[in-house]
Amino acid sequence: MAYKSRDLSVLAYANGFTLWHYTTTDSADAVDASGYFNEAADMLRAGDLIMANTATATAPGIGLLVVSANAGGVVDVADMSVIGATNSR
Numbered sequence: 001m002a003y004k005s006r007d008l009s010v011l012a013y014a015n016g017f018t019l020w021h022y023t024t025t026d027s028a029d030a031v032d033a034s035g036y037f038n039e040a041a042d043m044l045r046a047g048d049l050i051m052a053n054t055a056t057a058t059a060p061g062i063g064l065l066v067v068s069a070n071a072g073g074v075v076d077v078a079d080m081s082v083i084g085a086t087n088s089r
Contacts, residue, residue, distance in 0.1 A: 037075040
């Protein structure tokens with residue numbers, strides 16, 4: 001699959017920082033690949049945080065992505081920090 005603009009939403013904005021939410025059927029590996037968010041380059045800034053729901057159709061996961069770079073229309077996010085990856089009870 002690929003990035004879909006309708007699935008990226010602003011949750012909060014303050015002092016030049018934006019907290020985003022993104023949901024997708026794509027895997028976390030696909031989403032945190034350099035260039036995945038290139039179509040949103042005009043909105044995303046280095047330091048922004050994206051809460052992501054990934055692989056929603058198969059093995060849902062949630063995590064945090066930090067926009068690490070946005071230069072020349074190429075957006076890169078750090079590898080997703082997974083939240084709640086283990087359920088031992």
